[in-house]
Amino acid sequence: MAELRYDILGVGNAIVDVIASCDDAFLTEHGIEKGAMTLIDEDRARDLYSKMAPGREVSGGSAANTLAGVASLGGRGAYVGKVADDDLGEIFTHDLNAAGVDYATLPLKLGPATARCLINVTPDAQRSMSTFLGASVFFSEDDVDGEKIAAANITFMEGYLFDRDDAKRAFIRASELAKAAGRRTALTLSDTFCVDRHRSSFRHLVANHIDILMSNEDELKSLYETTDFDEALSRARAETRVAAVTRSEKGAVIIRGDETVEVPADTVTKVVDTTGAGDLFAAGFLLGMARDLPLYDCGRLGVIAAAEVISHFGARPETSLEALTESKNARLK
Amino acid sequence: MAELRYDILGVGNAIVDVIASCDDAFLTEHGIEKGAMTLIDEDRARDLYSKMAPGREVSGGSAANTLAGVASLGGRGAYVGKVADDDLGEIFTHDLNAAGVDYATLPLKLGPATARCLINVTPDAQRSMSTFLGASVFFSEDDVDGEKIAAANITFMEGYLFDRDDAKRAFIRASELAKAAGRRTALTLSDTFCVDRHRSSFRHLVANHIDILMSNEDELKSLYETTDFDEALSRARAETRVAAVTRSEKGAVIIRGDETVEVPADTVTKVVDTTGAGDLFAAGFLLGMARDLPLYDCGRLGVIAAAEVISHFGARPETSLEALTESKNARLK
Numbered sequence: 151m152a153e154l155r156y157d158i159l160g161v162g163n164a165i166v167d168v169i170a171s172c173d174d175a176f177l178t179e180h181g182i183e184k185g186a187m188t189l190i191d192e193d194r195a196r197d198l199y200s201k202m203a204p205g206r207e208v209s210g211g212s213a214a215n216t217l218a219g220v221a222s223l224g225g226r227g228a229y230v231g232k233v234a235d236d237d238l239g240e241i242f243t244h245d246l247n248a249a250g251v252d253y254a255t256l257p258l259k260l261g262p263a264t265a266r267c268l269i270n271v272t273p274d275a276q277r278s279m280s281t282f283l284g285a286s287v288f289f290s291e292d293d294v295d296g297e298k299i300a301a302a303n304i305t306f307m308e309g310y311l312f313d314r315d316d317a318k319r320a321f322i323r324a325s326e327l328a329k330a331a332g333r334r335t336a337l338t339l340s341d342t343f344c345v346d347r348h349r350s351s352f353r354h355l356v357a358n359h360i361d362i363l364m365s366n367e368d369e370l371k372s373l374y375e376t377t378d379f380d381e382a383l384s385r386a387r388a389e390t391r392v393a394a395v396t397r398s399e400k401g402a403v404i405i406r407g408d409e410t411v412e413v414p415a416d417t418v419t420k421v422v423d424t425t426g427a428g429d430l431f432a433a434g435f436l437l438g439m440a441r442d443l444p445l446y447d448c449g450r451l452g453v454i455a456a457a458e459v460i461s462h463f464g465a466r467p468e469t470s471l472e473a474l475t476e477s478k479n480a481r482l483k
Numbered sequence: 484m485a486e487l488r489y490d491i492l493g494v495g496n497a498i499v500d501v502i503a504s505c506d507d508a509f510l511t512e513h514g515i516e517k518g519a520m521t522l523i524d525e526d527r528a529r530d531l532y533s534k535m536a537p538g539r540e541v542s543g544g545s546a547a548n549t550l551a552g553v554a555s556l557g558g559r560g561a562y563v564g565k566v567a568d569d570d571l572g573e574i575f576t577h578d579l580n581a582a583g584v585d586y587a588t589l590p591l592k593l594g595p596a597t598a599r600c601l602i603n604v605t606p607d608a609q610r611s612m613s614t615f616l617g618a619s620v621f622f623s624e625d626d627v628d629g630e631k632i633a634a635a636n637i638t639f640m641e642g643y644l645f646d647r648d649d650a651k652r653a654f655i656r657a658s659e660l661a662k663a664a665g666r667r668t669a670l671t672l673s674d675t676f677c678v679d680r681h682r683s684s685f686r687h688l689v690a691n692h693i694d695i696l697m698s699n700e701d702e703l704k705s706l707y708e709t710t711d712f713d714e715a716l717s718r719a720r721a722e723t724r725v726a727a728v729t730r731s732e733k734g735a736v737i738i739r740g741d742e743t744v745e746v747p748a749d750t751v752t753k754v755v756d757t758t759g760a761g762d763l764f765a766a767g768f769l770l771g772m773a774r775d776l777p778l779y780d781c782g783r784l785g786v787i788a789a790a791e792v793i794s795h796f797g798a799r800p801e802t803s804l805e806a807l808t809e810s811k812n813a814r815l816k
Contacts, residue, residue: 170581171801204551204578204799207540218537237570237596245537248503263570466537468504 152300152331156252157225157440158433159302161294161324162213163286163310163317164231164255165265166238167425169277169463170205172270177278182270187279187341189313190268195282198268207238208464209245210267211286212308212340215426215465219433219455221250224472224482225440228252228298234285238264249466255293258285269425271463277425283314290316291323299324300331303440304362306432309340312348325359334439336362338432339369346372356389362439363393364432370395383410394435394449396428401453402435404445413449416457416478426465430455434471447481454480485633485664489585490558490773491766492635494627494657495546496619496643496650497564497588498598499571500758502610502796503538505603510611515603520612520674522646523601528615531601540571541797542578543600544619545641545673548759548798552766552788554583555804557815558773561585561631567618571597582799588626591618602758604796610758616647623649624656632657633664636773637695639765642673645681658692669695669772671765672702679705689722695772696726697765703728716743727768727782729761734786735768737778746782749790749811759798763788767804780814787813 177184180198190198209218211231220227229246233239235257242264246253265286269277289311299305305328311317328335337360339345345352352373356363363386367379370393374385383405386393392406401415431452438448454475458467475482510517513531523531542551544564553560562579566572568590575597579586598619602610622644632638638661644650661668670693672678678685685706689696696719700712703726707718716738719726725739734748764785771781787808791800808815 199577202577202581204542204581205574206797207574209537241538241540244532244535248535248537464539 154301154303155226156228156298156302157304158217158220158227158436159298159305160213160217160227160229161305161311162211162231162308163265163283164214164233164242165211165267165281165286166242167208167210167267167269167465168199168205169208169269169271169425170203172203172272174272176270177272182278182280183343184272184278185276186343187281187310190280190282192262192282195266195268195280198280202268202270206463207241208466209242210465212310212338212429213306214246215429216306216432216436217251218246218249218466219430219471220437222467222471223433223437223451223455223475225437228302230255230293230295230298232258232286232289232293234258234262234264236264238266239285258288261285261288271423275421275424275460277423287314287316289320291320294320294324294327296327299327299333302333304334304336304436306336306436308338309344309352312344312351318351321355322359334361335359336364336436338428339365339373342368342372345369349373361391362436363390364435365393366396366428392439394452396431402431402449404449406445409445411445411449413446413453416453418457418461421460423463424460426459427456429465430459430467441483443481450480451475451482454478487634487636488559489561489631489635490637491550491553491560491769492631492638493546493550493560493562494638494644495544495564495641496598496616497547497566497575498544498600498614498619499575500541500543500600500602500798501532501538502541502602502604502758503536505536505605507605509603510605515611515613516676517605517611518609519676520614520643523613523615525595525615528599528601528613531613535601535603539796540574541799542575543798545643545671545762546639547579548762549639549765549769550584551579551582551799552763552804553770555800556766556770556784556788556808557805558770561635563588563626563628563631565591565619565622565626567591567595567597569597571599572618591621594618594621604756608754608757608793610756620647620649622653624653627653627657627660629660632660632666635666637667637669637769639669639769641671642677642685645677645684651684654688655692667694668692669697669769671761672698672706675701675705678702682706694724695769696723697768698726699729699761725772727785729764735764735782737782739778742778744778744782746779746786749786751790751794754793756796757793759792760789762798763792763800774816776814783813784808784815787811
């Protein structure tokens with residue numbers, strides 16, 4: 151078996167977030183689905199950006215946020231995803247490397263700009279995302295790094311990749327390589343609308359290629375087309391080895407075979423921006439899984455990491471999550 | 484006289500800030516002068532950036548921050564300064580327009596990238612700035628917009644412009660145009676190191692071209708080469724119509740002829756990042772001057788705006804300063 155050099159390898163859309171505040175009327179006026187991730191083209195991106203409030207730019211991308219969280223927890227992480235050779239691509243690359251994540255996918259030389267996600271945050275801390283995928287669409291099977299997959303305990307992929315056929319194939323390829331190398335795979339469903347768009351592909355993937363399923367309550371119910379959470383859980387129990395389901399302020403439920411573990415949410419003084427909550431839960435949970443911790447401890451790392459990221463703007467940790475978890479006497483190893 | 488369309492016109496280096504946290508050892512290791520603004524070339528910018536922690540990008544530039552503050556206070560503002568035709572230039576332009584500032588300087592098509600200021604913030608909330616001036620150096624006399632100057636009550640320029648001869652000439656030209664149009668000029672000394680580099684030019688300008696001088700205590704003492712604050716104030720009193728001097732937690736002292744007005748600092752729960760404190764004091768103070776408010780009220784607007792900006796990362800207001808000043812019963816008009 152290849153040398154184990156990473157706890158987690160992330161595969162995802164390499165995106166820079168543009169975060170601005172808005173009111174609910176702004177969402178209505180510009181036809182933005184509240185709380186969802188909507189794909190937009192370049193013209194729409196330009197038009198919407200021109201109407202947004204002054205913003206701040208921070209590196210984002212669901213799986214990349216997760217990997218930044220893994221590194222902040224003291225884990226060893228790598229990332230695969232495509233940026234363009236432009237300012238935003240440079241920012242994305244710098245931020246991930248500076249966070250301690252091994253990231254070296256070649257930037258796209260000719261073609262569209264680095265992907266950006268226009269995030270409008272309403273006063274209730276909900277984020278509504280409009281994503282221009284740009285250069286990240288040029289991520290394909292060729293970019294799947296078999297050597298890195300073989301070196302990672304868990305290869306983690308984001309459901310958002312399913313919006314593109316090339317990336318979907320890359321996804322399957324990565325799963326096969328992980329299996330061949332005796333490693334595990336994890337998937338996040340990402341977004342209810344994303345599940346709606348690709349339900350049958352998701353179901354096939356979950357049933358056949360995924361060891362660890364990450365989702366929130368609504369995404370899981372959407373995957374199995376039920377309004378009954380318990381029924382959705384039963385389905386997931388039958389089809390995956392492990393599933394971790396987040397339920398906002400109700401914390402998380404984790405299932406594995408006959409086991410069911412509930413983990414309460416960690417306390418947050420003030421929720422500022424929920425962007426990245428699921429990504430950071432995945433960081434803690436998956437690092438715990440990579441380190442073979444008990445399920446409760448995996449979940450506890452997840453809720454602590456999620457609580458930190460929703461207490462400020464932006465989807466990456468602003469303090470050392472390793473120090474934070476230690477201060478809370480949570481088990482890290 | 485031309486129609487009065489703006490309270491304040493700002494002239495400055497158009498810069499995007501890259502803000503990251505660091506410890507004091509980082510500053511020592513990389514030879515960064517704590518609390519100062521140091522000019523760096525492109526190679527140094529690249530090298531230093533590669534060593535910095537993950538950052539957030541927000542539009543900056545001293546005078547541009549001031550104008551964003553003027554707009555947030557409900558004032559009418561315009562800005563002149565040069566960006567490149569790249570991602571950061573687009574971000575700068577968007578953010579200033581979205582803040583409600585009239586900004587339409589043509590971007591540089593060929594040449595260096597948009598200016599960036601690498602800001603390392605230590606745990607004591609001090610910011611140490613390393614600036615690559617990039618495209619902003621291509622601002623010259625040709626970019627001075629006489630029509631806008633004639634339409635502005637006060638034309639406000641930043642001392643940082645003095646680091647380049649072309650901009651220095653643009654500065655003098657702008658002052659002459661303002662005078663010819665019957666308008667006023669204001670200058671901020673910007674930084675003690677900047678004053679050291681250009682003391683004689685500054686003294687000449689202050690004595691001959693400037694109506695309103697903005698500075699902090701150390702900059703004023705450096706300008707007149709004295710360690711005695713009272714002596715520096717006397718010199719400023721003799722050479723300017725109005726001078727407003729900030730003294731951090733001690734508030735501000737304003738002098739005009741025989742008048743001396745002291746304004747205490749506004750309360751801040753937690754100082755997070757002092758970047759922009761002087762810029763935002765200038766926003767409040769100059770808007771008050773443009774509206775012919777009493778000196779105390781001008782200063783009060785200044786300290787309220789400064790207190791808001793140091794309570795978070797970034798050098799531009801994150802709440803409506805107009806609403807904030809109203810909530811504090813400060814006089815706005």
